[in-house]
Amino acid sequence: MEIKTNVPIPLLAVVGPTASGKTALALGLAQRLDGEIISADSMQIYKGMDIATAKPTQAEMNGIPHHLIDILDPGENFSVADFLTAAKSAISDIRARGKLPIVAGGTGLYINTLVDNVELSPMPAAADIREELNRLWAQKGGEHLLQILEEFDPTTASSLHPNNKGRIIRAIEVYRQTGIPISEHVIRSRQTPSPYHLVMLGLHFADRQELYDRINRRVDAMIAAGLLGEAKSMLAKLPPASTAAQAIGYKELRGHFAGTSSLEESVEAIKQETRRYAKRQLTWFRRDQRIHWIEAGNGRSTDAILAEAHELIETSAILQ
RNA sequence: GGCUCUGUAGCUCAGUUGGUAGAGCAGUGGACUGAAAAUCCACGUGUCGUUGGUUCGAUUCCGACCGGAGCCA
Numbered sequence: 461m462e463i464k465t466n467v468p469i470p471l472l473a474v475v476g477p478t479a480s481g482k483t484a485l486a487l488g489l490a491q492r493l494d495g496e497i498i499s500a501d502s503m504q505i506y507k508g509m510d511i512a513t514a515k516p517t518q519a520e521m522n523g524i525p526h527h528l529i530d531i532l533d534p535g536e537n538f539s540v541a542d543f544l545t546a547a548k549s550a551i552s553d554i555r556a557r558g559k560l561p562i563v564a565g566g567t568g569l570y571i572n573t574l575v576d577n578v579e580l581s582p583m584p585a586a587a588d589i590r591e592e593l594n595r596l597w598a599q600k601g602g603e604h605l606l607q608i609l610e611e612f613d614p615t616t617a618s619s620l621h622p623n624n625k626g627r628i629i630r631a632i633e634v635y636r637q638t639g640i641p642i643s644e645h646v647i648r649s650r651q652t653p654s655p656y657h658l659v660m661l662g663l664h665f666a667d668r669q670e671l672y673d674r675i676n677r678r679v680d681a682m683i684a685a686g687l688l689g690e691a692k693s694m695l696a697k698l699p700p701a702s703t704a705a706q707a708i709g710y711k712e713l714r715g716h717f718a719g720t721s722s723l724e725e726s727v728e729a730i731k732q733e734t735r736r737y738a739k740r741q742l743t744w745f746r747r748d749q750r751i752h753w754i755e756a757g758n759g760r761s762t763d764a765i766l767a768e769a770h771e772l773i774e775t776s777a778i779l780q
Numbered sequence: 781g782g783c784u785c786u787g788u789a790g791c792u793c794a795g796u797u798g799g800u801a802g803a804g805c806a807g808u809g810g811a812c813u814g815a816a817a818a819u820c821c822a823c824g825u826g827u828c829g830u831u832g833g834u835u836c837g838a839u840u841c842c843g844a845c846c847g848g849a850g851c852c853a
Binding site: 538620623645707711732733 | 806810811812813815818820
């Protein structure tokens, strides 16, 4: 759905690592600014994945409309492209209602693709090509596929490491389907300027350990809230390769359910994987100079964070 | 109290026939365009327990001391 207007669309983005308090901040802002929330989270998309994804409950949502949460069954596939379509459509609906769209979430790729107004070119699924390339990978290895890629897309080939199977295969797949190198697609996708009057807020922790402590505590709380049961029933019905089965909090419990590792070990693994995930998110968001970082640690209250965020938004004048 | 073993990176441990040391894990930094909670890359200086001695040179050999473990009393 195209948004036809020359007037910039106000858009608020709330980003940060997992367990940093994005949900609470986005909710507070939605209440104050008459907004609606668009979740940019690759796992909260799925129904039933509630505890592991720290999805806000109906009560916590407090009447604020949330978009892109619980829209798919866990076995279904989803991608950035699907996110982009759905998020744009949500924005235009929210605008039509005269409300402020607030995109909040930890999936950096989703956030950036939306906020930068990336236009992905049509790309039909090509399971057969992918399968063939996977076979070739198994037979001849990454160097060989990289050489193939080099022939028609040296730019991408030189930026990929031979071990990076997924990206190499994807790059070849794109060229085979469209006749255009993926590096060229990337350039074309960025030609339309962003229609948004954007304010990006990021939650920051001066002390990394404080974030990690929050993560550790949240995992314990998830266990207390029944993560084991949720994980068991999800894993039972999901194909191991599905996106949903890769959620942190499920895959680490496989060993426990199989009896090959103790519950304690599995819980430690969840904590560790969550910390690593947070670190990757920090790397992703750190490079974005547009983000206004708000200190969320050092014992700052939700109200203080909210007040600072509110002030930043007012000075940005996006709500004119 | 005696004997034996042991003390090296945040952790578990290698190693140096004497020339100041390296793996795994943890951790840190980075990349990222249809699976992104995924995937991939890079990064190892540490009073070699302390202190004396021998030596051109000691983390390495010897002594004492301080931790830890075990056995005997």
